[in-house]
Amino acid sequence: MQRRTLGTNGLDVSAQGLGCMGMSAFYSGRDDAESLATLERALERGVTFLDTAEMYGPYTNEQLLGGFLKGRRQRVELATKFGIRVDPNNPAGRVLDGSAANVRRSVEGSLQRLGTDVIDLYYLHRVDPNTPIEETVGAMAQLVAEGKVRHLGLSEAGPETLERAAKVHPIAAVQTEYSLWSRDPEDAVLAACRRLGIGFVAYSPLGRGFLTGQIKRYEDLAEDDYRRHSPRFQGENFQKNLDLVARIAEIAREKGCTASQLALAWVMAQGDDVVPIPGTKRRAFLDDNLGANDVVLDAAELARIDAAAPPGAAAGLRYPAAMMGAIAR
Numbered sequence: 001m002q003r004r005t006l007g008t009n010g011l012d013v014s015a016q017g018l019g020c021m022g023m024s025a026f027y028s029g030r031d032d033a034e035s036l037a038t039l040e041r042a043l044e045r046g047v048t049f050l051d052t053a054e055m056y057g058p059y060t061n062e063q064l065l066g067g068f069l070k071g072r073r074q075r076v077e078l079a080t081k082f083g084i085r086v087d088p089n090n091p092a093g094r095v096l097d098g099s100a101a102n103v104r105r106s107v108e109g110s111l112q113r114l115g116t117d118v119i120d121l122y123y124l125h126r127v128d129p130n131t132p133i134e135e136t137v138g139a140m141a142q143l144v145a146e147g148k149v150r151h152l153g154l155s156e157a158g159p160e161t162l163e164r165a166a167k168v169h170p171i172a173a174v175q176t177e178y179s180l181w182s183r184d185p186e187d188a189v190l191a192a193c194r195r196l197g198i199g200f201v202a203y204s205p206l207g208r209g210f211l212t213g214q215i216k217r218y219e220d221l222a223e224d225d226y227r228r229h230s231p232r233f234q235g236e237n238f239q240k241n242l243d244l245v246a247r248i249a250e251i252a253r254e255k256g257c258t259a260s261q262l263a264l265a266w267v268m269a270q271g272d273d274v275v276p277i278p279g280t281k282r283r284a285f286l287d288d289n290l291g292a293n294d295v296v297l298d299a300a301e302l303a304r305i306d307a308a309a310p311p312g313a314a315a316g317l318r319y320p321a322a323m324m325g326a327i328a329r
Helices: 032-044 060-066 100-114 131-144 157-170 189-196 235-255 259-268 284-294 299-308
Strands: 001-004 011-014 050-052 077-082 084-085 094-096 119-124 149-155 174-176 199-204 274-276
Touching: 001 199, 001 274, 011 077, 011 174, 011 274, 011 284, 032 274, 032 284, 060 100, 077 094, 077 100, 077 149, 100 119, 100 131, 100 189, 131 157, 157 189, 174 189, 189 199, 235 259, 235 299, 259 274, 259 284
Parallel strands: 050 077, 077 119, 119 149, 149 174, 174 199, 199 274
Antiparallel strands: 001 011, 084 094
16 A cells, blocks of 8 residues: 655555544444454555544444554554534534534543544544634644644635634645545645645545445435435436446446546545545445555546546535535635
8 A cells, every 4th residue: 555645744644544434324234343344454455544533423433443443553544523513402413613622522532432542633524613713723733732633634624714724733634525526626625735735635535435336226325324315316416427427437447447446546646645535334345445556547548537527517516505504614
């Protein structure tokens, strides 16, 4: 497994990470035994960059990783996120909270659940519109000074927020959805990251599984699968997006790889400062994803892929409208 560096302070990570969310939350069919086996296989194959969050479960995904990391902590780069606080008094059940008090509360909980005394990369999960980013990052910086966190990150933050945050403390990474059907970061976020010396972590690089070509019908999604609420998986959008996947799959067949591998290879080809973290809880899917490391795309192939899935090609919003307000602040 090749390595890549996030940020000017130099967080060294595996060139492909592993998103752990789906092991515990949002997707159906939780299977802790298979998830733990997948984590073990990931380490065996050199995937050392593991991504979780306080709200995955909530809490249960960090607990799963905490158990797995016993005796293995020094072998991984551990990333987790805070800032989406459980609030039973809120109609949505949770609120965005970037306050200094919540920074402190959250990190102590994450350290305990993960069974570690330090987090390698600590992200603000979503920008809190009611708390100045300077306050949030200032409180996060204090955690670095105390040795509880090594590097800071922001998730789904816009260029102006990045500029302000970077003036308070170096930001190692920005995590944002990025794939062949979510190319929004190309508008401004990637340029801001490069200007500020910030690495880029691409979550959902397989379009929440859609780019794998395995999802053929809306009914293929279990009734408790949160993707049923995503505009891109509904109505006419579903068929339009199937057409996009068909174009990607055709190129992959000609290349002699799977659609997943082509999609991941495309993300990895966007720069040495870009690290995808495809999520899976199954060893077979992990192995398929890692095959992307052997897929080399030349300029002509990249141009063909761009033509097949240009910016804005995906039909529908990437989140329900109510959730889009928390994106790229």
